[in-house]
Amino acid sequence: MRLFAWNVNGIRAAQKKGFLDWLQREQPDIVGIQETKAHPEQLDDELLNPEGYYSYWHSATVKKGYSGVALYSKVAPKSVQMGFGxxxxxxxxxxxxxxxxxxxxxxxxxxxxxxxxSRVPYKMKYKAHFLQYCNSLRKEGKSVIFCGDVNTAHQEIDLARPKQNVKTTGFMPEERAWIDTVVDEGYIDSFRLLHPDEEGCYSWWSNRSGARENNIGWRIDYFFISPDLKDRVVDAHIHADVLGSDHCPISLTLK
Known part of the structure; x- marks a missing residue:
């Protein structure tokens, strides 16, 4: 079972850069998309109903062209919920x-x-409530996989210039401490499970000139799994060669 996540930085822009070709070529069983920057009524049928997939969209209502997530799945889920309360x-x-x-x-x-x-307090509130929700699912006996753009690099190995970014959001101590808590509560960073010491593995690069070419990046996109799924992990990969966004896709393969 091949699972993917990708912050596309605008699904319509990504479509023009070959997103649907990528989807049909990779054939993921499930793919979580972040930062769609679109409402379903703004999208064509090719994006809403690609061959072989069900799609689900959760768009921002505060303003258009902002945030938004989507899910493509070969099998229809038992249930789909927008948000977590x-x-x-x-x-x-x-x-x-x-x-x-x-x-x-x-x-x-x-x-x-x-x-x-200015948005760090909001970010930390979301993180706290998100983890509480994941834990509530586990208490119900459910296995949990969460993925996407966490907007935080965990350790110094996860960004090219850690010393220069200690006071930059995305690598501030309180943001990183939340990932420590996630790990302490048993969730597994699937990429580091298989690549514990591998350096230079990033999923996002600034649009500033030369950042991606010189691999001056950050690993801020993750697949976390509840501990009961650990033995099912076959592969975890960062697809840095895939263009179309300032982020690249990441994947998790399960037995």
């Missing part, structure tokens, strides 16, 4: 929760703290 996040179109027979799959676009750090 908090209107302040739901209105920003940040989360889709899809339940399958053997796990709950969550695609999430975590808030950006902002250059002036």
């Amino acid at each position: 908090f209107e302040e996040y739901t209105q920003e179109g940040r989360t889709i929760v899809a339940e399958y027979d053997d796990f709950v799959f969550i695609t999430a676009y975590f808030p950006n703290g902002g250059r002036d750090h």
Whole structure:
């Protein structure tokens, strides 16, 4: 079972850059999309109903062209939920929760703290409530997979210039500490499970000249799994060669 996540930085822009060709070539079983920047009524049938896939869309209502997540799935989930019970996040179109027979799959676009750090408190609230929700699913006996743009690099190995970015949102101590908590509670960073010490593995690069070419990036996109799924992990990969966004796709393969 091949699962993908990708912050496309605008699904319509990504479509022009070959997103649907990529989808048909890779044939993921499930793919979580972040930062769609679109409402379904703005999209053509090719994006809404690509061959072989069901699609689900959760768009921001606070303003158009902002945030938004989507889910493409070869098998229709048992249930699909937009958001996880908090209107302040739901209105920003940040989360889709899809339940399958053997796990709950969550695609999430975590808030950006902002250059002036004005959104860091909102980001930390979302993170806290999100983890509470995942834990509530586990208490019900469900396996959990959550993926997407967490907008935080965990360790120094996860960005090219850690020393220069300690005071930059995305690598501030309180943001990183949340991922520590996630790991302490048993969730597994699937990429680091298989590549614990591999350096230079990034999923996002600034649009500034030369950042991607010189691999001056950040690993801020993740697949986290609940511990009961650990033995099913076959592969976890960052597809840095795939263009079309300032992020690249990441994948998780399960038995």
